Amino acid sequence: FVQLAQPMRIALIGSxxxxxxxxxxxxxGLHEALARLERLRDTIE
Structure with missing residues (x-):
């Protein structure tokens, strides 16, 4: 989780x-958070 926390934080709040x-x-909010994480996933792939 530690390796994912920083990219997730940046995806969620931009910092x-x-x-x-x-x-x-x-x-x-859950829906917005999931949408932001999906965009992160798409960027990484």
Missing amino acids: SAGPGVFEMFFVV
Whole structure:
């Protein structure tokens, strides 16, 4: 999880510093968080 946390945080909030990944799910909402993570996945592939 440690290796994924930083890219996930950047995908969720656009910054490498900030609240934890799970907290950001609540802030941006589940659907938006999943959409952002899907965009990250598509970028990596």
